[in-house]
Amino acid sequence: MAKYPPKSVPKAKQTTVPKVRLYVERPEKENWFVHVGHVTDRGRWKTEPHAHPAYGQVIFVRSGRGVMNLEGSSVPFEGPCALLLPTECVHGLDYEIDVDRWVVTIEVAYLTQVNAKLQEFISLWAAPRMIPLSYSAEAGIEFCNLIKSLKHEVESDAVGHVVGTEALLTSLLLMLVRETRLEETGNEGATRNDVRQVDRFRKLIDEHFRENLQLQDYASMMAVSLVQLRAACSSATEQSPTKMIHARIITEAKRNLIFGDMSVEQIAFGLGFADAAYFTRFFRREVGQAPSQFRVAARQQPHRKVVSQ
Template structure:
């Protein structure tokens, strides 16, 4: 998609549309009081009454929230996704989300440091696929699944607290078992498993990192492929095998994600957002956004803000 054709200078573009900061929330395990390294943390929250957290992102780690009892709604980049326990909410690093829990929710929160999570994910291609997007994973597919998952959570918690020999190995084993159960309960079979080799998934993961760095620059697919020392055909095959999406669709998805964040969190005009993302004009950006989202940017902004006000 060639959407860059503006005569504006980089400085003018920066003045028009500075990046909108997404609220970042750090965990209590990162506070100075602990003064120790951590890779995995398990927290238990039992609350009476309704509770809501505004949309935010977690830097440097992913989360699995096990909703044992209760239900609610997760706000993912402006879209409302209902959930009901027993289920697991899987939130990748930097995923923008808000959570609204209803009365008497019992939940366990597993937080995994980003580098450690990547290390564990290399054990199985399905683990990498699991974290490609936020998910609500019902645990009602098997009568024993909720109790088994709860057992894994408690085992993981015990290993983290243990000072016994081999507790680090035990922690990794418990976390691996937990992720394996989530992978088996997720419809990853909808993606071409035969083609989704470890190499393809790693290639697609590298491509997503490059998109994150360069999505405003409107680079051609050939440019991305050259940076990765592969052919465009190899890149297309890897992306489709690992994610079910073409490289172009992945680029579009990143642009839409940033556009949504600007619309939800920022006060810039639609024109400013369009130029900030490299579009030639507002009309082109509006057509692109409507095609991908089903709403115009202004409609999406109004609906997202109405939802936020109603929830408060």
């Protein structure tokens, strides 16, 4: 994507999504890598949209229901289900009356290590999702028992408790993979190397998407050729590398438009565009609306309630 060279622009005060370092109560162990918390609430309980920069989460809603604000969209949920929230995913939670939930928090470096075990784990964490576990009574019970066992192992000082924690966490994620029915059709023929290359590419995009780097710059950082990068993205995601970069820019633009108070021009400059008009054309082409239209529509979106089936 051709942006324009940056120009000197007055800095804007950026009011955007809060970054929360620790969502659950303080872990007992100082050097924790997995934490499991159990919360039961009477009455309604709500969190405003926020993001976690240092860890991913699995929230198991054992019973109860509510609505998740996911990147500005309302996603209803009803237990038993699992809410999977990758690092930096913007989400808010509005639980309705009497919700019983378990919160599994996984430190990002350790999560990366576990994900390397299976390419489907990387695909699972590629996007936030709500995973129903209500098709059978056994599914919710099995998942709950796994989390209880994980909590016991995490808090244990017995010999091999780290190995035990890893084994139970792996089993937990494997169950989610099998329940998710991943719809990414391009993953079927992807090799493990393709999936890992794309995962690495996504991380580099997260670090550099504001800098208007060329594809060759990304390929050089990954020590692969442009042909190899394009082939891996096509195999693992059925998207071009350019399309993946565009998608990340649009995600950040939407976050700023929904949750922040910067002008469209300030958002454009913050994303590396030196011309707000070009940013508007780019956004309209990718989203189908001008940034200002998207902001108004997103903020006027009604808060949908969950309807019992």
